[in-house]
Amino acid sequence: MEGPEGATSSAEGFLSVMALNDNKAGMEGLDRDKINMIILETSKGSRFYENELKKEQQVDQRIERMLQQKAHITEQQMRMAQAQVEKMGADLERGRDLGRVIVHVDMDAFYAAVEMRDCPELKEKPMAVGSMSMLSTSNYQARRFGVRAAMPGFIAKKLCPSLVIVPLNFHKYRAVSVKVREIFADYDPNFLPVSLDEAYLDISEHLEQRRGWPESMRTHPVHTESGEGKGTESQGELDSDGLSPILFEDSPIFSPRPQGMGDIAVFGICAEEAVREMRFRIEQRTTLTASAGIAPNMMLAKVCSDKNKPNGQYRIPAERQAVMDFIQDLPIRKVQGIGKVTEKMLRALGITTCSQLGQKGALLSLLFSEVSWHHFLHISLGLGCTRIKRDGKRKSMSTERTFAEISSVEEQYDLCRELCRDLSQDLQKEGLKGKTVTLKLKNVNFEVKTRGSTLSSVVSSEEEIFAAAKDLLKVEIDNASPHPLRLRLIGVQVSGFVNSDDKKPLQKSIISFLHSGRSQGAALQGAPVPKDAPANRVVPPKPLQLMALEQADASHTVTQDPRTSLAKQEGVPRILSWPKEEGQQSFFEKARTLRLQQQTRQGDPQERGDTLTSAQSEPQPSTSRRPEEFFTCPVCFQEQKSNDLGSFNRHVDECLSGVSTGHCDTDTDGSPETGTGVGDEESCSLDRWMQTKAASALAEVDARTGSKACQKALGKNSIKQPMASGVHTLNGLGLKATGNGNIGTHIHFPFDFVKGNSGKDTNERVADHLGHIIENNTERKAQGRMLGSTSCTMTCPVCNMQQDTSDLALFNRHVDICLNQGVLLEFGGGTVSHNFNVTSGTKVKGKPENAPKPSSKNKRHMSPPHAILRNPKSLAPETPLRSSSGDA
DNA sequence: GGGGGAAGGATTC
DNA sequence: TCACGGAATCCTTCCCCC
Numbered sequence: 001m002e003g004p005e006g007a008t009s010s011a012e013g014f015l016s017v018m019a020l021n022d023n024k025a026g027m028e029g030l031d032r033d034k035i036n037m038i039i040l041e042t043s044k045g046s047r048f049y050e051n052e053l054k055k056e057q058q059v060d061q062r063i064e065r066m067l068q069q070k071a072h073i074t075e076q077q078m079r080m081a082q083a084q085v086e087k088m089g090a091d092l093e094r095g096r097d098l099g100r101v102i103v104h105v106d107m108d109a110f111y112a113a114v115e116m117r118d119c120p121e122l123k124e125k126p127m128a129v130g131s132m133s134m135l136s137t138s139n140y141q142a143r144r145f146g147v148r149a150a151m152p153g154f155i156a157k158k159l160c161p162s163l164v165i166v167p168l169n170f171h172k173y174r175a176v177s178v179k180v181r182e183i184f185a186d187y188d189p190n191f192l193p194v195s196l197d198e199a200y201l202d203i204s205e206h207l208e209q210r211r212g213w214p215e216s217m218r219t220h221p222v223h224t225e226s227g228e229g230k231g232t233e234s235q236g237e238l239d240s241d242g243l244s245p246i247l248f249e250d251s252p253i254f255s256p257r258p259q260g261m262g263d264i265a266v267f268g269i270c271a272e273e274a275v276r277e278m279r280f281r282i283e284q285r286t287t288l289t290a291s292a293g294i295a296p297n298m299m300l301a302k303v304c305s306d307k308n309k310p311n312g313q314y315r316i317p318a319e320r321q322a323v324m325d326f327i328q329d330l331p332i333r334k335v336q337g338i339g340k341v342t343e344k345m346l347r348a349l350g351i352t353t354c355s356q357l358g359q360k361g362a363l364l365s366l367l368f369s370e371v372s373w374h375h376f377l378h379i380s381l382g383l384g385c386t387r388i389k390r391d392g393k394r395k396s397m398s399t400e401r402t403f404a405e406i407s408s409v410e411e412q413y414d415l416c417r418e419l420c421r422d423l424s425q426d427l428q429k430e431g432l433k434g435k436t437v438t439l440k441l442k443n444v445n446f447e448v449k450t451r452g453s454t455l456s457s458v459v460s461s462e463e464e465i466f467a468a469a470k471d472l473l474k475v476e477i478d479n480a481s482p483h484p485l486r487l488r489l490i491g492v493q494v495s496g497f498v499n500s501d502d503k504k505p506l507q508k509s510i511i512s513f514l515h516s517g518r519s520q521g522a523a524l525q526g527a528p529v530p531k532d533a534p535a536n537r538v539v540p541p542k543p544l545q546l547m548a549l550e551q552a553d554a555s556h557t558v559t560q561d562p563r564t565s566l567a568k569q570e571g572v573p574r575i576l577s578w579p580k581e582e583g584q585q586s587f588f589e590k591a592r593t594l595r596l597q598q599q600t601r602q603g604d605p606q607e608r609g610d611t612l613t614s615a616q617s618e619p620q621p622s623t624s625r626r627p628e629e630f631f632t633c634p635v636c637f638q639e640q641k642s643n644d645l646g647s648f649n650r651h652v653d654e655c656l657s658g659v660s661t662g663h664c665d666t667d668t669d670g671s672p673e674t675g676t677g678v679g680d681e682e683s684c685s686l687d688r689w690m691q692t693k694a695a696s697a698l699a700e701v702d703a704r705t706g707s708k709a710c711q712k713a714l715g716k717n718s719i720k721q722p723m724a725s726g727v728h729t730l731n732g733l734g735l736k737a738t739g740n741g742n743i744g745t746h747i748h749f750p751f752d753f754v755k756g757n758s759g760k761d762t763n764e765r766v767a768d769h770l771g772h773i774i775e776n777n778t779e780r781k782a783q784g785r786m787l788g789s790t791s792c793t794m795t796c797p798v799c800n801m802q803q804d805t806s807d808l809a810l811f812n813r814h815v816d817i818c819l820n821q822g823v824l825l826e827f828g829g830g831t832v833s834h835n836f837n838v839t840s841g842t843k844v845k846g847k848p849e850n851a852p853k854p855s856s857k858n859k860r861h862m863s864p865p866h867a868i869l870r871n872p873k874s875l876a877p878e879t880p881l882r883s884s885s886g887d888a
Numbered sequence: 889g890g891g892g893g894a895a896g897g898a899t900t901c
Numbered sequence: 902t903c904a905c906g907g908a909a910t911c912c913t914t915c916c917c918c919c
Contacts, residue, residue, distance in 0.1 A: 042904095043905080046904085046905080048904090048905050049905095052905095055897095058897095130906085131906085132903090132904060132905095133904065133905065133906065134905065134906045134907090135906095136901085136906085137901095149901080150901090150905090150906085151905080152904065152905040152906090153904080153905090154902095154903080154904050154905085155904090155905075194900085194901075195900085195901050196901090197901085198901075336899085336900080337898090337899070337900085337911095338899090339898055339899050339900080340898090340899090341897080341898060341899090342898075342899090369912080369913070371911090371912065371913090372912080372913090394909085395909080395910070395911095396908090396909065396910080397908090397909090398907085398908065398909075399907085399908085400906085400907060400908080401906095401907090402905090402906060402907085436893095436894095438894090438895090446905085448896080448897095449895085449896085450894090450895060450896065451894090451895080452893090452894060452895075454893075454894085489906090491907085491908095493908095493909095
């Protein structure tokens, strides 16, 4: 097959994607066959080469599919598509804007030029900037050997043994860039920098003003070799002698010298003169040359700047015909956004020039996505952005590192942490926090995987990022087990930044949550706040336990490739084990930190983000309450009529500590040892945690409906498992108020319960409370009403009934129904029956009619009970994960 | 069918 | 002699959920 690039014709079987890309200034007329042969000899057999081969085969398959699709296109479809494309073309034509003067300026061989300027002897030699691994750019002498950017140094050395490779020095390039940008700003204060050496400018306004300028304002002193004529522009700026580094004395286009070459240079008022002046000033100030393109839009300007490179410029007049003439034979690869893959696909359709993109517009509209063919249509008409938008909002920040193979788990974690540290510092420098952490891994075969985790609150600290990244890494390590992960790159990215205005956690603080319970709870539940509710009686919108379920899900769900996700295969969890991490904050340390944050926020209504009245938002004195207040103990759920908050807190403490001593009418016979087993500091798997959450939900419902079983607690078994991060802590406490309209259980928490003066902080209390509820379930277990255990017994964690099915989908459905059933009954003030069993011998499709339909959010968050029941063995999916090298 | 999230790909410098 | 980057963005595809 004739490859898309001529080189493949002689180097049979050589990868087109690996062949020399000579789409760069200074690389015309090279002996591509010879160069490609050298590249092939150097690369063949390497892992990199093998991976490239795989990638190319994928592209070929993609093309094959596309051609098959093309073969099935009917004439009718083509006619319709043609009409559509023509209509759109006409619309675009009507909107064509030729009124702007857009300039794209690109420094010539920037890094190399800076190095040559600073080390003149390099001017005579082929040189490149970078390392033996990778080159960033090369000078024009090196380009004649086929040495170019993005080529590994060792291959470049094969092509040009005398090549001098200079290491990168960004500090220097940045300094030069600053000077150049100062000049850009004189022509367009809102110019758009693309990189250190490139920018787009809209000089329309400048030209307007320039028309009225006297010649003196367009006159610049010329710096000569002896330094004469050095004006303010260049004073102290030049680092070496001479007008120019003479990098491009054989430049095909010699820029017309400005008038009056001598001590001064005078420039005219037109666009070309203005741009020539700009380039002149750049050269004067930095002794480096720039090339520029002038056109009515950014797309064309970019192409133009390459037209007369180096040290040249090119302008397309602002006339439709001139634009169309320029586009006519322009190779598609010259256009920004069309890379080697797109080029190859289009070539397979017989498209190599921009005008052909227009001629085959109908076909393209049938084979490519809307975004793509719209883009192609724009190109074919020579259209592009005419307004330069400087929208500098960063969307992600990442750091990655390539290294010699690392197979040791410890080293991998260490490196991961190091990257998180670096990233955290960078994020904090820019004051950014994001909620999505993505881990990137490249194995020794150059296969790339990315795995992401979206948290429910934004993160920026090393610990927070690492907590998420480590979990993601652990999954991959576990998946590869018993074989080691053989990595050559690890990267960490944070994205999903929030605006500076709402950088606060996505979830509410416990204080605001409790405050808002009264005002928001009703709205969330779709039910009015009881009229007789005391002013400060807080009615959370839903039970903490169920929110804990949601939160645990939201924060711990580690997403897998949906295409390989085993979630679609029944019985497979998408949850992770939860390793204890050395040096990480304990649950209660995190909780204490959280409390401090909450207390800080307390006085700030903005931070609370709720709709409290000013009276409600007033922080309540911690040791007193109004006479009409009464509290309900969150442990025994009995109203306490004490006037004294201290007494109330003592009651709660007693309730909490007395659960094993008969306080709160509890039974003391339960066995802590057979409980949920979360009291130790050992690693705690997430599914186990989920179980405790599910158990909490159950216990809570029971508590409200007066079940005696719920009055049981086992003092030692409170929740004390380590948390992986602050996010987990927050979520573990389930403190997010979400819009679940299903839940109506009321837990009465006086403000001072959370502020506490009984020696426990808020989170300890709540955690203890949850632990208490969990423990209640332990007793159930002891009573023979078996709760689903880690052994994946098919016992509903809500109703505790053994489900007589092995169908996990069915079983999960049951759990959903069960959860909602309880909620519904509770909401209606009835009692909960745990006796229905939708799975016993009867396959029930869908939910019962009386079951409330969960909102999408709720439904998603309801998933943990499903996860609980899936086979822990399946934690390591057997299905291979998709990699970029592609087995999708 | 559409929206949104996740993972991977393409592209650029 | 061994040896193929780092960062950012947008697009595509797939899946889940409504």
